[in-house]
Amino acid sequence: MKKVTINDIAKKLGVTPSTISRALADNQRVSQATRDKVKRMAQEMGYQPNLMASSLRKGKSDLIGMIVPRINRHFFSNIISGVEEILNPAGYSLLIMQSHEELEAEVKAVHSLMRNRVGGIIISLSVETNSFEHLQGVVDANVPLVQFDRVCKNLKGPKIVNDNITGAYLATRHLIQSGYKNIAHFSGNKMINVYGERIIGYKKAIAEAFGEVDESLIMEDIITRDSGLETIQQVLKEKEIDAVFCAGDYSAFGVFEGLKDLKAEFPGKFGLVGFGNEPFAEMLHPSLSSIEQDGREVGRIAAQEMIDAINGVLHNIERVVPVEFKERESSKKININF
Amino acid sequence: MKKVTINDIAKKLGVTPSTISRALADNQRVSQATRDKVKRMAQEMGYQPNLMASSLRKGKSDLIGMIVPRINRHFFSNIISGVEEILNPAGYSLLIMQSHEELEAEVKAVHSLMRNRVGGIIISLSVETNSFEHLQGVVDANVPLVQFDRVCKNLKGPKIVNDNITGAYLATRHLIQSGYKNIAHFSGNKMINVYGERIIGYKKAIAEAFGEVDESLIMEDIITRDSGLETIQQVLKEKEIDAVFCAGDYSAFGVFEGLKDLKAEFPGKFGLVGFGNEPFAEMLHPSLSSIEQDGREVGRIAAQEMIDAINGVLHNIERVVPVEFKERESSKKININF
DNA sequence: TTGTAAGCGTTATCAC
C-alpha cells in the first residue's frame, strides 16, 4: 500500500498541491469550503503528512533530541515525562538517547541528533563529561541547547537545576537537629555542579552548628550502591562518625546495607539521609529520609524553555527548582536512653 | 553558522555533488584518491549528513519508533537499553513515546511515529488496548511492527514475550513447596496475554498439587500498589488464605504493606511472591521473591527482529524469553512451630 | 482564492 501524498489528494480533487498544503495548514487565503473539502478527503484517504519532507523544506524540525545519563533513574524518567507533557501537545516528538555516563557515548549521541536535524537538544551531562566541544558545536550551529540537572555553566542557554544547596543544607541540618554530631558526607565528583553544590549546603549547615567543618569527613566519588557499602565499612573502622548524608539514594542504600551488616543500632545511634527520593527510599525498613527533586517540574520547565528558544527567545538563565526534605525513619532522633 | 552540505564540499573540491555523495558512501566507482580527499574535506568542514534529506530521497528512515506504557518501569527501561544496544551501532536512532497505559495516547503515538516516517515500530501494548486498527494500519503501510511483552497475537510480525506460564508456575510451585496451602493469585486483566498466561501457570501448579483450582482465589485487575493493598485487606477478612502470588511487583508491594499493617506473621505464616523483580524487591524487609524477566534480552531480540524486518525478512513468530525465579525471604518455609 | 515554479539536501539513473 503506497503512502498518500498531497499530490494524490490534489489530483482527486482537481486542484493543485499548493492548495492542499495551504488548506491543511488552515491558511486563510483558501476558502473555508475548499479547506473543509480537502480535510475531509485527506481523512478519507488516510493521509499522514510526511514530516521529513516538511521539515526539510521548512528548515526546521519537530524532533527534539534528549540525552540523559540513564533512562532507568527515577529522576530522569520523571523528567522525560515532564518534557513529553509539554512537548507532545505542542507537536514535537522526542528522540531520546542515553550516555550511560560516558563522554564518548554522549558525543556520539549529540552527533547523531545533529545528523537527524533535531530542532533542539535537551541534555543532562554524563559524570565523565569534562570537555564541551560537542555541545559548543550545537550552540554554534544555532540549535537551541537546554541543560538540566548536571550542567556546564560556560555554555550559553537555559539551565534548569534543583536547589541542591538548600536540599543538602536541610538534610544536614535535620541530622544535626536529631542529635547527630559527627556527620560525614558521601559525595560525587565535586567538579560536577550538583555534587559541588551539595557539599556547599552540607558545609553551611555544619558550620552553622559546630563552627568549623572537618574536611576529612567529606568523601568524593561515592555515588553507587557498591561504593557506598565499601566506604561505610571502611570509614567506621577509622573514624568516629554517627551519621552520613549521601549525595544520592543509591550510595545511601549501600550505606544502609553496610549498617545492617554491621548490626549497627540504626536508626537510633546512627543517622542516614539520601538525595533524590527514589521510589525504594520509602519502602526500606527503616525508611530512608531523602530529598525529593521534582523531576516532572524540571522537565516541564526545560520543555518550555526549549519551545521559547525555538521561537527565538533563548533565555541565558539558570532556573532553580525547589526541593523538599522527606523526613523518614533513617534519620530519627538519636537514642539517648542507653 | 550555516550547515555544510555536500554542495559546499563539491564546490570547494571542484567536483559535483554526486561525486561527494558517492565518495561518502564508499562507492567503488569513485577512485580511492577522491574518496580520501572528500572524506578529509568533509571532516575538516564539519560536515554532518542531513538524514532527513537522505531518508526522503531513499524512501527509508533510520528512525525507529518505540512505544512503551511507561518509561519508568524497570522492565521497560531495560528493554529500551537492550534495543539501543543493538540499534544504535547499526545506525538507527530511537523515537520513544509513552502510552501511559492509555489507548488514546497509544493511537496518537502511532500516528505521530508514522508521520515522522519511522522505519519501523517496536511496541508493548497499553493495558487499555482492545482495538487494533492503529496497529493494523502500520502493518498495512508496510512498516515493520515488532511487538513485545503485551502483544496482540492477531497482528502479523515478530512477538517477543517472556515465558509467563513457566514463571507463574515456578512462583506458585515454590509457595506450595514452602508449605502454603491456600494461595490466592492477584492478576491483571486476563484478556491481556501476560496476565492470562500467568493465570495458566498458577493454575497448572495448583492443579498439580491439590487436584482442583478454586477460581474464587483468582482476582483480576490488581496491578497497582493501591489495589494490592486494598484487596489484601478485604480478602483477609473474607477468605482463609495464607499466601499470594501477584502478577506484578507493585501490587505485591501493596500486599506487603497490608500484611505489615495487619501485623500478620510474614513470612512464616504468610507467603508472598511478585513478578518482574523490580529493584526494590530485594531491598524490602523481608525481601520479596519474584520472577526476573530479562528485559535487556527481550530488547536485544526485538531490535534484531526489527533489523531483519527492515531488511525484508519479517518473521511471523513468537519468541519466548526464559525467566528466572528469585527466591527470597517473603516466600520462605511456613512456620510450623507454633 | 488559486496556480506556478523553485528549492530544501540527498541519491539514483543515465550519460560520457
Place this chain on the structure above:
DNA sequence: GTGATAACGCTTACAA
C-alpha cells in the same frame, strides 16, 4: 571514474 539531471514530498514567493 565523474557529471548532469531528476526526483523524494512538501512549502512559499510570486503571479494571475
